Amino acid sequence: MPRQSRQSTTKRATTQTARIGGVRKVIKTRADGKVTITDALPLEWELQAAQCRALRDMPEYGKQFLFAGDQNAAKRGQTASAQAKAAGMTAGEPDLRIYLKGGRLGLIENKVGRAALEPSQVTRHPALAALGHPVVVVRAVTEDDAAAQAVALVRKWLAGNDNEPSC
Structure with missing residues (x-):
């Protein structure tokens, strides 16, 4: 039974x-x-997209700085993952690279609230800092806050104040 x-x-x-x-x-x-x-809470990519919109709206964009974003954590199939790795995509790379006038580089990593860095970021970010490229972690729980923090960072870097990226 x-x-x-x-x-x-x-x-x-x-x-x-x-x-x-x-x-x-x-x-x-x-x-x-x-x-x-x-x-x-917003997803991390939503914070990054809000930052990109705000940075493009800055009058200095295209004249004093440009940026490029990554989504290394995106889900990929086995073939796409192998292709990305072969093409140089590196785990732990910051979300946004800010190319500043004068050959300087600013790096931004986004985290929603208190989310922890991924193990690959815990390794990669200090390695970048050791080469003179510190990574700033932006923690936000709204798209507006993430955008405002990114704009403030870029303005600070453009003014040559604290946290000035070096090359």
Whole structure:
């Protein structure tokens, strides 16, 4: 005779992220059944995209600085991953490279809130700093904050103040 499975009467707390009306939301269900819905934090790429928009809008863009972005953490299939690695994509590379007038380079890594650096970043960022290219980690929980921090950094670098990137 087949064994019957017992259904658990113990409820667990759950958390999931879903889009509601096109907006990412966090849905938490407590063990007692109470449900709360809050706005989800932005994804790291969304912070970076907001920074790119804000940096392009600066009057100095194209005259005193340019930038390039990476998404080394993007999910790729086995073939695409091998191609990216063969073409020089390096794990741990900062998200944005800011090319400043005078041959200087600024590097920005984005993290949402208190998110930890990836192991490859823990290795790569000090190696870059040892060569004279320190990486600034921008921590933000909104796109506007990430954009404002990036603009402030670039303005500081352009003015030659603290945290001036060197080559």
